[in-house]
Amino acid sequence: MAWENGLLLCIAYGCLVSSAPVDQHATPETSALYYNLRNLAKDPARIMFGQHKATLSGASGGHAPYRTHTHGAFTSWEFTNTQVHLHGEDELCDVKEVTGQYPALTGFDFYEVTSDWMELVGYLTKKAHARGMIVTMSWHMKNPFSHGNAWNHTGTHILQQMLPGGNLNHGYTQLMDKAAAYLHNLKDDDGKLIPVIFRPFHESNGGWFWWGLGNPVSNTGDDLKHIFQYTVKYFRDVKGVHNVLWAYSPNAGFNSHDLYSSGQYHAYMDGYPGDDYVDILGLDDYLYVSKQENLQKFVDGLGKLVEEAEKRYKIPALTEIGLSKDRLNSNPNWWADYVLASIKGTKHTTKVAAAQRIAFMYTWTNICGVHDCDIYTPYKGHQGDHYFVDFFKDPIMRFADYTKQHNMYRH
Template sequence: MINKLRKVLAGSILLAAITGTSTTLQAQNILPVDKAATQETKMLYSNMQKLVQSKVIFGHQDDLAYGVGWAYEKGRSDVKSTAGVYPGVYGWELGHLELDSAKNLDGVPFNNIISYVKEVYARGGINEFSWHFNDPVTGATAWSTPTSTVKQIIPGGNHHEAFVKYLDKFAAFANQLKGPKGEMIPVIFRPFHEHTGSWFWWGNKECTPEEYIALWRFTIDYLRNTKKLHNLLIGYSAADYAIEKDYLERYPGDAYVDIIGFDAYMDKDADYFKKDLENRYQILEKVATEHHKVPALTEVGYQRIPDPNWWTQVLLPVISKYKTAYVLTWRNWKTEHYFAPYPGQASVADFKKFYADPHIIFQDKLSHSIYTQKL
């Protein structure tokens, strides 16, 4: 499998040399913003830079934990049950870690998540964390919208220490993510996401740009400098935006971001969705090039996927045009709420075509060498 992937990559690099395709990220071999990043984290980031030139890794939230009609069955995955292989990126949720709960806000035991992360790492998949954590001031959920929380938890705020305790719990959890030799497992950490919207307590109407940036910078500085977590690739993930200024208004700076992306969900209008994706991608690619960051579609989906050709006729034509390290579809919870096909679902046949497209990478085209040697 390693040799197969090397051949694929060698072909894409040769094609770039022949056609003049941009290889800006690859040529510069950008290092993680954490100067003390572990060797495995550096290698993963370097290999993602190479893959992004011509490939897109497919990902799925909570893929190994549960799916439509099942939960916690070892080895099971809705993606594997339909495409025949596991996804290449796995999203996990940390909400309720701050509450000392044994389970996250979706009911997944944190001990299970630790096991899943180790399993994914062993076979060369990539782990990503989001964290919908409760408001440290009011105790309300992430979906509350007060207008003073961020101001109160940044340095100098009267609830700053409450937020620091949250970060201490995150660090304690992250320190359990170790490989067989005791090495820290690299993960993508995507905090305070969808900040261009206004549905979380860190949203654009809930705090000023300066407050948001202060929150982001303190969080990353504390985790890497005080808690000595050097296995994090930091993801900056917006919601809707129409112009570059909106995307960068709360950007915390190049020293605090490794991966940049956005979340996009389709409602009913495929033409509008594709047009919006195109616009946001054009901005994202420009920003990624100018700031030397790896671009990604950090969340995407069409709930219940009623269009049987959505994967190859709506999503693929757009993502294959732009540099995209990975696309992460949201979770499969129940028959009323899922974003990847499961056996018998209307888009299964099209999803198999999506998997077979040469632009797309699932787990079968990745191996643990993504963490140990240059591809």
Template structure:
């Protein structure tokens, strides 16, 4: 019997207010509770309650609560205790509701948590009750080709873009496309020509990674002699070639900071630039018009990429990636969650509604610093603005042992569950173990065991994964003749791995 967990929110009364209409005192610290994942299927994903403080406390905060509902603690779901401790200087902590599967038909059952008491002078907030409903459903939701557009950021997307969304969702059930950044333009030992993956396997990757960085650079003046304009033409040509081959295109955007247009790494910027870059491109910001000009360039490129079939080339757009780190100027150290969400939402609506770009899927991709759905969603702009729930992850694959590989798999389980819940696509949007021969040597079994198992175990479902680029002295996918070449060949021949030669028609909806 399959049990699915459906989440719903119940909000408490303003118990510490003078009247029910009074807001909470902004100077007090409150704790609130909510359920984070609206549904999850056992045993692959768990229900989740999240306890959140309105501000951090310098010591650990203990929260006591009552567990009620029609489901039995320890019988219908794994035992949970009646208290939780939020660590010092931390805003939130989550607990999982893990369903215990049985053969008895019991109908819907509930798990209700009601906040009772706290320490550290923390008050009970207005959201003091949350409920998880454990339901028995006959089968998992299946997306219909005719309904795919309803779950997309742009319901007016081109037919090929809608088909790409649907087919990525479909193949994620059993397979994932294997891609590489700059596969057509950057090679190990500068050995040009065919992609390094083609040299090794006989097939191009299933997905090609590209970047808007040079295209939107301030130095791109549109002259045929201009190096940046030449890169723009090369990148567009590569994207069109990939589309004509039936591959998938994804564009990241290492956008230069908006003051001098020189850097994207925060470490190379002035303190003023770091503190103000993102806020300055928001509506009403000093550099907002500058940012709109950059988006207009993105739209110009999107409108100009036409395949041999006469159709616009669909692509995945992954702006402001790894935003939970501090190495890019759009990282969490330099903006609030609300500011990041506002920037994302403006970017989507301006491209979609004002500039009428209808051949984009939008990918949201933090780095790997999250450990719960609540953390993953802390800067999430909303389902109306995201098609793909991604993750970049290098740290867990950097020869850190089995515990790190298990952690990578657990994070992919989280985004798998969220993608199922929201009818989105999960993906490992960027990853690699970067080999520099004689300095950073290959890991035995990295591809066929470490990487593949993390991407496949515990019912993980991702539409694609992308290796980072090969360069003159490093590789992320081994060309022929390297110690790890046979390992990579085993990886791409595993049941779930798909290169270009095995991709279905990604740009036509099944009849």
């Protein structure tokens, strides 16, 4: 049991913590990451910053052999499999170009677990880990019924059908087998398994993804609980994957004063699989953080999340946050003025002390197609780049130099 592992470690390390990862056979590095994140979250003077695919794509200007696109005043870039085959360096990173440091966390997605994609992800993951960064994985899986994208709502009771005995179970186990094989082979230069924070079925209390609630697929809260439990047990107990911390991360929009009550979306806890299956209690917020008049709801909900996580001996985190599309252009100081000031209670909000006790905040990808871009952090030359430097320099913010100096994979 997780508590038994925690008791042994409590004895060994002087009872600095009161729990353990939900995987009692977690690798030493994975257990160390868990404890370091828990202890970090207890300290309101330290919050780490992360960005999804931070070394995969960006907009700070690129060069060969990166794939590049010109967008008027700036050039976007993307790391490719060609660079993997050339053993190329992944030196481009928008956060680093602006601040001088990589983010403390980055992450990628399993998608359909195809070989070329996982080759690219594995290469960049190992590079990030070698810098001391923490790596996360999400899973925007295609609709297993229609094979449409993650936002496709064709089919009914899909989560039920993915469980053992269901028509879609075989296909799901095949995908899990591929993802498990990837995690088994994800090793550093010393041959040690690289720990990963895995966040499946995220934002499930909203209806936009096929696995969510309140859409034509008609999934239920129990369906979400069962598929999360099945997924953890399959990876951990059947496939023997022990280098994962499991994150549960609904979206903002529940009742900000009660995780068990609905608001604009279903309640935060509606799909909670239980304490035996979750290491990290996360919150994704693109809703309340976008408007000044809703920032109190943002910090109220975050505070309730932290209190719940502490009660359950889990790690609280802001697992996604951002302004999508080009909205950062019209609010270039958003990171410091809206996000950080609200969390600290210095502007726009009445202070909620618990809201500052999170291990990290994590934003989405700076990515450009041929014609348009999604920008979540200012790139070099963006009108908000100097404001982001102020955010970076705030005494409570931590980036990759912190994770490297403190080695998050050792007790």
